Amino acid sequence: MTWTNTAAIHAPAPLCGPRDVAYARRMTDGLEDSALMLRYRDGDAAAFEALYLRHKDSLYRYLLRLSMNPHTAEDVFQEAWGKIIRARASYRPTAKFTTYLFRVAHNCFIDHLRRSKRHSGHSDAIPELAADPANEPERQTEQLLARQHLEAALKTLPDEQRDAFLLYEEGGLSLDDIALVTGVNRETAKSRLRYANAKLRTSMQGAGAGQSSVNRTPP
Amino acid sequence: MNETNDKLHETDPRVGATYRELARETVPIDVDAAVLTEARRAVESRSGIARLTGWLRPLAFVATAGLSLALIVQLSNTPDFQPPDSLDPVAAPLPADVFQDAADQTAEQFRRLGQDPAMSAPPDSTMASEPASESAPEASLLPAREGCDDQARNSSGTWWQCIRELEQRGLSEVAERELQALLRAYPQFSAPQ
Numbered sequence: 001m002t003w004t005n006t007a008a009i010h011a012p013a014p015l016c017g018p019r020d021v022a023y024a025r026r027m028t029d030g031l032e033d034s035a036l037m038l039r040y041r042d043g044d045a046a047a048f049e050a051l052y053l054r055h056k057d058s059l060y061r062y063l064l065r066l067s068m069n070p071h072t073a074e075d076v077f078q079e080a081w082g083k084i085i086r087a088r089a090s091y092r093p094t095a096k097f098t099t100y101l102f103r104v105a106h107n108c109f110i111d112h113l114r115r116s117k118r119h120s121g122h123s124d125a126i127p128e129l130a131a132d133p134a135n136e137p138e139r140q141t142e143q144l145l146a147r148q149h150l151e152a153a154l155k156t157l158p159d160e161q162r163d164a165f166l167l168y169e170e171g172g173l174s175l176d177d178i179a180l181v182t183g184v185n186r187e188t189a190k191s192r193l194r195y196a197n198a199k200l201r202t203s204m205q206g207a208g209a210g211q212s213s214v215n216r217t218p219p
Numbered sequence: 220m221n222e223t224n225d226k227l228h229e230t231d232p233r234v235g236a237t238y239r240e241l242a243r244e245t246v247p248i249d250v251d252a253a254v255l256t257e258a259r260r261a262v263e264s265r266s267g268i269a270r271l272t273g274w275l276r277p278l279a280f281v282a283t284a285g286l287s288l289a290l291i292v293q294l295s296n297t298p299d300f301q302p303p304d305s306l307d308p309v310a311a312p313l314p315a316d317v318f319q320d321a322a323d324q325t326a327e328q329f330r331r332l333g334q335d336p337a338m339s340a341p342p343d344s345t346m347a348s349e350p351a352s353e354s355a356p357e358a359s360l361l362p363a364r365e366g367c368d369d370q371a372r373n374s375s376g377t378w379w380q381c382i383r384e385l386e387q388r389g390l391s392e393v394a395e396r397e398l399q400a401l402l403r404a405y406p407q408f409s410a411p412q
Contacts, residue, residue: 040262048258056254060246074250081254085261150241169238200234 033097041088052081055098059105062170065154066109066163076112080105099177102167106181153203161196164189365393375405 031039031047033054039047059080063073083104084091091100154162160182167173167181179189367381378401385394401408 040258043262045259045262048262049255052251052254052258056246056251057244060250061242061244064244065242074247077246078250078253082257085254085258088261150237169235170242197231197234200238201231204234204237 034093037088037091037097038093041091048085051097055101058170058172059101062102062166063105063109065166065170066159067112068155072112072116076105076108079112080108083108095180096173096177098171099173099180102171102173102177103181106163106167149203150200153200156203157196157199161192161199164192165196165200168193365390367397372401372404375401375408378404379408379410 031050033051036047036051040051056077060073060077063076063080064070067073067076080101084101154165157165163182164178167178171177171181173181175186175190175193178193179186182189184192367378367385371377371381378397382394382397382401385391385397398410
């Protein structure tokens with residue numbers, strides 16, 4: 001999840017209507033995250049919209065899996081973006097924007113935990129995926145079972161390991177970035193990610209065995 | 220160990236693929252709207268402040284230029300200033316001279332009134348009254364202080380008479396100086412024995 005296009009930063013254009021918004025989106029598609037953030041710092045609202053569209057879902061899923069609670073995820077999600085909006089004047093592109101974004105979100109989540117003094121870890125709080133009518137019933141059943149096993153496995157992971165796994169999968173962060181976001185050294189982050197993958201792989205193998213048994217079950 | 224090796228060793232592609240296939244949750248629409256609205260409002264409020272400061276800066280520049288121009292015009296209309304001579308520290312009179320001038324003026328006033336300034340002067344004004352007594356009026360060609368005046372120098376005869384009076388008064392040095400001046404002015408003059 002990296003943008004390597006280093007197109008020149010254009011002057012921000014005022015937005016007047018839907019066509020202008022679409023034009024601004026096209027103009028910002030090739031820009032790096034840091035360039036978009038700098039343009040937003042200078043007053044270009046369309047740059048922020050492009051930046052937000054790039055990262056909103058991955059950040060939301062990170063917080064959703066981390067908190068295991070949709071309402072907590074939404075609250076922390078808004079709080080994190082709000083901090084980025086308010087701190088735009090002091091933004092300096094010294095690191096990858098995704099590292100900056102997920103670090104802010106991680107800290108917001110930690111603050112939320114300290115405020116609430118409790119960690120709601122109910123996996124059933126995550127909303128179910130809407131059934132795709134184009135999929136066959138068997139396929140839907142396989143996806144549902146696989147998701148249940150994966151979510152159960154994620155739930156059993158320690159918070160630090162789950163955090164490292166989600167930062168790697170959702171944020172696309174490197175080991176160095178994960179270490180920076182979580183405030184540990186590189187070897188600790190590497191160890192957490194390794195253990196998380198091992199546990200999830202084991203869980204996936206068990207799910208595959210269970211899935212086979214489901215497929216063999218006559219309708 | 221570089222990042223590529225880290226990915227190969229620390230992650231299982233099947234786990235990641237399964238997770239990405241299943242994790243499809245998206246941000247609720249109302250949350251999207253709230254975040255984007257906050258972002259736009261932040262930019263608009265900053266634009267308002269920027270517009271205000273954008274007007275203040277040229278206004279301050281114009282005000283400064285106007286005040287400077289008014290000051291220049293005011294200075295150009297002011298008449299030339301002539302400092303008084305008394306401000307020159309070299310030409311400033313000494314206190315003794317000031318007292319002498321005051322004493323002369325006082326003596327002149329008493330002379331007009333026919334009184335003796337030494338009699339009516341206060342006891343502590345002896346310094347000023349003493350020079351005035353030296354210049355007591357007499358019917359002679361001698362000036363008040365020293366030498367002969369222009370009236371006495373009109374002719375060699377009157378000039379010589381003035382010199383004789385100086386000698387009689389004991390002012391021999393002044394008389395000698397006046398005699399030298401007389402001989403320079405009238406080289407053919409021969410003093411009568």
